[in-house]
Amino acid sequence: MPTAPSIHQAVQEQIEGALARVRVRFDAQLRCDLPPVQRLVNHVEHYRGKMLRPTLSLAAGLACTEPPEAGQDGHRPGLGEGHVTVAAVCEMVHMATLVHDDVLDDADTRRRGATVNRLHGNEAAVILGDYLIASAYHLCSQLDAQAAALLIGQVSMSMAAGELLQLWHRGDHSLDEPTYFEIVERKTAALVGAACRLGAWCSGADTAACRRMETFGSRVGVAFQIQDDVLDIAGREAVVGKSLGKDLEKGKLTLPLIHHLAAVTPRQRGRTLLLLEDSACGGGQRDVREALEASGSLEYARGVARSLVEQGKRELDALAESPAREFLRSLADAAVDRNH
Amino acid sequence: MPTAPSIHQAVQEQIEGALARVRVRFDAQLRCDLPPVQRLVNHVEHYRGKMLRPTLSLAAGLACTEPPEAGQDGHRPGLGEGHVTVAAVCEMVHMATLVHDDVLDDADTRRRGATVNRLHGNEAAVILGDYLIASAYHLCSQLDAQAAALLIGQVSMSMAAGELLQLWHRGDHSLDEPTYFEIVERKTAALVGAACRLGAWCSGADTAACRRMETFGSRVGVAFQIQDDVLDIAGREAVVGKSLGKDLEKGKLTLPLIHHLAAVTPRQRGRTLLLLEDSACGGGQRDVREALEASGSLEYARGVARSLVEQGKRELDALAESPAREFLRSLADAAVDRNH
Numbered sequence: 001m002p003t004a005p006s007i008h009q010a011v012q013e014q015i016e017g018a019l020a021r022v023r024v025r026f027d028a029q030l031r032c033d034l035p036p037v038q039r040l041v042n043h044v045e046h047y048r049g050k051m052l053r054p055t056l057s058l059a060a061g062l063a064c065t066e067p068p069e070a071g072q073d074g075h076r077p078g079l080g081e082g083h084v085t086v087a088a089v090c091e092m093v094h095m096a097t098l099v100h101d102d103v104l105d106d107a108d109t110r111r112r113g114a115t116v117n118r119l120h121g122n123e124a125a126v127i128l129g130d131y132l133i134a135s136a137y138h139l140c141s142q143l144d145a146q147a148a149a150l151l152i153g154q155v156s157m158s159m160a161a162g163e164l165l166q167l168w169h170r171g172d173h174s175l176d177e178p179t180y181f182e183i184v185e186r187k188t189a190a191l192v193g194a195a196c197r198l199g200a201w202c203s204g205a206d207t208a209a210c211r212r213m214e215t216f217g218s219r220v221g222v223a224f225q226i227q228d229d230v231l232d233i234a235g236r237e238a239v240v241g242k243s244l245g246k247d248l249e250k251g252k253l254t255l256p257l258i259h260h261l262a263a264v265t266p267r268q269r270g271r272t273l274l275l276l277e278d279s280a281c282g283g284g285q286r287d288v289r290e291a292l293e294a295s296g297s298l299e300y301a302r303g304v305a306r307s308l309v310e311q312g313k314r315e316l317d318a319l320a321e322s323p324a325r326e327f328l329r330s331l332a333d334a335a336v337d338r339n340h
Numbered sequence: 341m342p343t344a345p346s347i348h349q350a351v352q353e354q355i356e357g358a359l360a361r362v363r364v365r366f367d368a369q370l371r372c373d374l375p376p377v378q379r380l381v382n383h384v385e386h387y388r389g390k391m392l393r394p395t396l397s398l399a400a401g402l403a404c405t406e407p408p409e410a411g412q413d414g415h416r417p418g419l420g421e422g423h424v425t426v427a428a429v430c431e432m433v434h435m436a437t438l439v440h441d442d443v444l445d446d447a448d449t450r451r452r453g454a455t456v457n458r459l460h461g462n463e464a465a466v467i468l469g470d471y472l473i474a475s476a477y478h479l480c481s482q483l484d485a486q487a488a489a490l491l492i493g494q495v496s497m498s499m500a501a502g503e504l505l506q507l508w509h510r511g512d513h514s515l516d517e518p519t520y521f522e523i524v525e526r527k528t529a530a531l532v533g534a535a536c537r538l539g540a541w542c543s544g545a546d547t548a549a550c551r552r553m554e555t556f557g558s559r560v561g562v563a564f565q566i567q568d569d570v571l572d573i574a575g576r577e578a579v580v581g582k583s584l585g586k587d588l589e590k591g592k593l594t595l596p597l598i599h600h601l602a603a604v605t606p607r608q609r610g611r612t613l614l615l616l617e618d619s620a621c622g623g624g625q626r627d628v629r630e631a632l633e634a635s636g637s638l639e640y641a642r643g644v645a646r647s648l649v650e651q652g653k654r655e656l657d658a659l660a661e662s663p664a665r666e667f668l669r670s671l672a673d674a675a676v677d678r679n680h
Contacts (some may be wrong), residue, residue: 034504104463123444126443130437130500139493164467
């Protein structure tokens with residue numbers, strides 16, 4: 001669970017309890033009677049790290065629960081089976097993309113362990129990702145709620161379309177900010193938005209509240225991705241716990257670089273483009289970082305992420321005041337105030 | 341559409357008409373506002389070949405439709421929107437696996453054209469497969485029918501599990517028949533069974549009839565896969581229209597080889613295993629074919645496929661006699677009586 005100030009211990013404990021149920025639901029859904037499949041499933045269960053999407057989903061569910069009526073003092077609004085299911089579904093969709101992303105990025109490390117593709121080959125990783133996404137849909141269908149199924153289907157289409165757009169622009173040094181945001185909105189933000197929307201929906205929130213929670217999640221999702229992009233350039237592998245420098249190596253332009261290439265002199269631009277060529281061969285990443293620091297581009301990206309978090313938090317203003325709402329705010333802050 | 345004797349022209353025409361609607365639904369569901377994504381989608385639309393699953397689904401739907409009541413003479417039982425949707429969903433799930441299979445098999449040719457992985461790289465093919473499977477679930481959710489969504493989710497899990505089991509046994513020269521059938525049941529037969537079941541279900545068939553149609557489809561699906569395996573060894577690339585010899589090259593033991601290795605003398609077994617080693621490097625495939633012909637193993641596999649088709653057809657006996665039922669029988673025959 002993302003670290004957040006523990007002012008609201010009761011909410012945190014409630015969410016921790018629900019996350020334990022999410023893990024049980026998750027593992028039960030993936031169980032397979034074929035030992036070679038179960039071995040791979042056991043491996044990816046170790047991928048579970050921050051559980052950002054389930055945590056946001058559950059917190060959104062709590063924040064949208066009606067406060068106890070008078071006379072029901074001490075009644076603690078509950079997180080039902082629906083909340084646990086949608087949280088597990090969102091994490092499973094996310095995990096499927098992690099497994100396929102690691103194939104695309106040729107990554108060796110994830111959550112401080114070897115990736116599936118590293119240990120079992122690209123082929124196993126591709127099919128395991130398919131198994132995970134199929135399991136997510138199967139679990140989602142258990143809700144018997146068309147709105148949820150359509151949203152998860154739509155979001156998964158959007159995620160793949162975003163990835164394809166990113167792939168199309170690989171090595172494109174003239175990628176602009178609007179296209180970058182288009183990619184991130186689809187690839188990352190759509191699922192975080194859906195996680196928040198579905199959490200609210202399970203609490204019976206009305207359409208307007210569901211939409212606000214989705215916008216909140218979407219803004220936080222973009223901010224989270226920008227922070228990931230910053231860490232890929234400026235983070236320390238031992239702290240972040242996964243292979244870094246992969247964006248540069250794979251020719252993916254992210255916000256700090258887009259800003260840098262647009263902001264510097266033509267001469268410096270030429271120099272950075274040469275550094276990027278080195279990075280594509282696995283070298284020169286430290287020089288890229290220093291160039292981005294010098295042009296203030298890492299700071300710029302952090303500022304954009306921070307501003308998105310503030311926009312997201314404003315969507316919560318219409319909700320009744322509650323510890324869960326404050327917890328959502330602190331989760332939003334934690335999306336950018338992190339070094340892993 | 342698979343070739344079948346045109347005794348039942350009216351049924352064929354009705355199904356051809358519905359298949360045209362399936363193609364429209366299929367293309368509409370995949371449409372994407374991002375040009376690089378739409379370009380890839382246009383490419384895989386050319387993969388549509390036999391349309392076996394939609395055809396079976398529609399024929400099963402017709403065969404399970406109540407006959408017209410007395411006085412309603414001339415009334416032709418219709419195929420509704422539901423039939424068209426489930427047929428498109430099954431074809432989309434199938435196409436997603438084709439795209440990923442071509443990555444796993446490193447195949448260059450499909451339906452006489454270049455594969456996505458060959459033209460656009462493995463990465464684009466992996467994500468495009470994800471886009472297709474997400475689209476299938478999104479389309480399935482439009483039915484608002486939990487039973488259909490659960491079945492499609494379950495079948496997709498089963499397909500991935502079957503593929504993983506197959507991968508696990510790659511290069512395993514002691515693979516036995518039960519494991520081979522376990523793989524084929526999950527990888528291929530489950531979806532063909534589901535296509536038939538969902539077609540029947542859309543016509544309001546009762547549980548027993550749905551189950552019979554599923555068994556019919558599953559038997560035909562296994563037979564179809566065996567025929568594919570036979571063609572991979574004994575077919576002619578120009579006729580089949582895709583890269584052949586891939587099973588041998590990838591160390592996949594299929595029914596003819598399993599039979600051969602169990603049936604021949606230890607000395608011949610040793611000789612064949614050496615040929616398999618050559619095949620893994622792309623050579624010696626003609627010698628393997630000749631060895632399998634000599635031991636009667638291709639004939640054995642064809643016989644098993646033929647017997648599965650007969651088993652499947654017996655499931656249709658409980659249905660009311662109709663041209664659609666006869667058409668289903670001829671589709672079952674066509675699954676094994678084909679050279680492409």
